[in-house]
Amino acid sequence: MNAIDRAKDPGVLRAIFEGLGSGVFATDASGGLIAVNPRAAQIVARPAAEMLGRDMHDLLHRHADGSPFPRDECRVIAALAEGRPAEGGDEYLLRGDGTTVPIIWAAAPLKLEGEPDGLVYVFHDFSVRRAAEEQTAAHLAALETLTARLTLVSEISSVLISSLEVSLVLRRLGRLLVPELADWTAVDVYTGQPGELRRLAVHSEDDPVAAGALEGPLPPLPESSASPLARALRGAGAMLLDADDLAREPGTPLDAAHRELFERLGGHSAVVVPLNSRRQVFGALTAARTGDSPGYEDDEAMMLIDIGRRAGLAMDNARLFDQQRHVAEAMQRQLLTPLPQTDHLRMAARYRPALVAAEIGGDWYDAFLLADGVTTMVIGDVVGHDLQAAAHMAEVRNMLRALAWDRQEPPSLIMRRLDEAMTNTSDAPMATVVFARIEGAEGGPWRLHWVNAGHPPPLLVTRDGRARYLEGGHGPLLGMSATLNLGMSWPDAHEQLPPGSTVLFYTDGLVESRTRPIDTGMEVLCRHAAALARRDVEDFCDELLERIDPRGDDVALLALRLPPSGAGAAGDDTPPPARGRRAHSPAAPTRSAPGAEALGADDVFTDAPRGDDDLTETPRGDDRPPRP
Structure with missing residues (x-):
């Protein structure tokens, strides 16, 4: 076939x-x-x-x-x-x-x-293939969920490291969790005072007004309570709550405050997790679901536990930074100098650390009396913005003090000896310094005698608002000439100071930034200083910083205000700065001005007033306080 x-x-x-x-x-x-x-x-x-x-x-x-x-x-x-x-x-x-x-x-x-x-x-x-398709779809859905959660964790991590302002960070955290992992969130934290708790942030998209009303002080943590919030605040671990748990009557005022969240905002399922690091519990996070939202699964609770741990670490870092900042600030204030208010001369100083640094750096100012009775003024800057820079700054400052006191010689020779001392006895890097003597008899006339080692020039502002830089006396940076055997020198410079004028010494952070060149910054400084010529010297410094608003580098200011002509001379009964009100000082309040003990309180004043040096030509009546 x-x-x-x-x-x-x-x-x-x-x-x-x-x-x-x-x-x-x-x-x-x-x-x-x-x-x-x-x-x-x-x-x-x-x-x-x-x-x-x-x-x-x-x-x-x-x-x-x-x-x-x-x-x-x-x-x-x-x-x-x-x-x-x-x-x-x-x-x-x-x-x-x-x-x-x-x-x-x-x-x-x-x-x-x-x-x-x-x-x-x-x-x-088609059942086998359909099962495979359904399994693939389930895997894809699980992968999408995992990706979304990883993205959320990444966003939360970014928020947690975005700022050291704990309250701001925790508020942002609550907003990120809603609605991805909760319909509302609440953050309860220890305030830092023994036993004090505060509901720092409550976030609900459905009822933001009610959420905001629930923020505020909380009852103290009871010793015996085993409620979910109390356990979390003790660091005992997370608690997953269902409708039955939420229906139980509160046993303590703190439990009642926690129950109020659910009464006002609703909820059938919740997770309470501690905000803790290995060393400390800082508070607790409550995340809840309401209405038709599904109850919490174990994997979601684990994710919230991880988020709580991350938030706790961020809070711990903020606490440590705050402690370090206070230590650095205290150290810097110990390194800075209280100002001598000698005779009728007035001085004011300001120090502003770089915003991105640890509140400490290499900028400094100084003012003290020499053995011959002359007042000195110093402004300087050692390379760096850290603890090492501050240590080098203290080293250079103390060298300069000792060398200036040791011999009565021109500033140029003192600067040369300082350069040699830095090179041969110190590991301090290069530094810039202006060292000046305020020379003149009581009552004037006054003369500025200075030398400048690579530093921005002093600014002279007259009583009538004219301002110019004192460009003389320029020489190399400290630590460069002796190291390189250049044999360079520093010339002395002199300038007569008009009565009522202001001499401003400053560091480059005031005039230089990433957004503008130093020439532009110096023009801005000159213009603002001229406009502030008649302000009290304390207000002069404050307003100058307010107007220029320097950022990105340390800034030190030292201002000298000359008295009117003849003030303090023989026959003049105008009192020097009184001791009744304290002038602002960046230095630690426990320190006294150099030379105060040797010269006596009648000659050196660390408690100069603000606003009492109005230089207008008005009659001096008998109602003025007597000279001490």
Whole structure:
């Protein structure tokens, strides 16, 4: 038998029908089953004999949940009625055990001699592939959830390190958690005072007014309470709360305050986690869900625990930084000098650390009396913005004091000896310094005698508002000439100081920044100083810093205000600065001005007033306080 004849052999066709790996149904023109192959019976878990003669649609076609599929919506019935091929997927057949099986199918007209056309229906079990698709979709959904949570943790981590302002950071944290992990959040913290608690931040998008009203002081932590909030505040761990837990009556005032959150904002599920580092518990975070939101799962609670730990570490870092800042500030104030208010001369000083540094650096000012009774003024800057720079600054300052006191010689020679001393006895790096003597008899005239080692020039501002820089006396930076054996020198410079004028010494942080060159900064300083010429010397310094608002580097200011002509001279009864009110001083309040003990309180005043040096030419009546 040849191949053509074999293809027509009923036995061959029967073998194909029965051995086909796909399910095959054949129906008559009314949709009744007239043939079922073994694979079809296996897929629908029904004996073939039971199905023959039954309507295929009524017997088998169902929705995924097993409910009947409308006949008028069945595409197989439509294909049978129209006598055309059709195919489809995402449909279900009812199995003998009552479950449904997803299939993909194809149908074509069945032409039988002498009979109306029936239908051949071929289908495949799609459950394995559908399960794989559903598993893939579940994996993708889980991956998306994980990615979203990792993104949230990343954002939270960024917020936690964005600022050392704890209250600001914790408020931002609450806003980030809503609505991704909570419908509302509350942060309760220790205030730093023994036993004091405060609800620092409550955030709810649904009711922000009610949330804000819930912030404020809290009752103290009771010793015996085992409530979720009390346990978290003791660092005992996180607590996952359901509706039954939230329904329990509060046993302490602190529990009642926690319960009020849920009464005002709602909630059926919550997680309370401590905000703690390894060394300390700083507070607790409550995250809650309301309405139709699902309850918390264990993995979400673990994520909140991690967030609470991260917040606790950020709070610990802020606390440590604050401690270091106070230590640095105290050290800097010990290094800075109280100013001698000698005779009728007035001095004022300011120190502003770099905003990005640790409140300490290499800028300094100094003023003290020499053995010959002359007042000196110093402004300087050692390279650096850290503790090492401050140590070098103290070293250079003390060298300069000793050298200036040791011999009565011009500033230029003192500067040369300081340069040699730095090179041979110190590891201090390069420094810039202006060293000046205020020379003149009581009552004037006064003369400034100075030398400048690579520092911005002093600024002279007259009483009538004219300002100019004193460019003389310039020489190399300290630590450069002797090191390189350059043999350079520092020339002395002199300038007569008009009565009522102001001499301003400053460091480069006042005039130089990343946003403008130093020349521009010096022009700005000159203009503002001229406009402030008639201000009290204390106000002069404050307003100058306010107007210029230097940022990015340490700034030190030292200002000298000359008295009116003849003030303090023989026959003049104008008192020197009184001791009744203290002038602002960056130095520690426990320190006294250099030379105060040796010269006596009548000659050196560390408690100079503010606002008492009005230089207008007004009569001096007898109502002025007597000279001490």
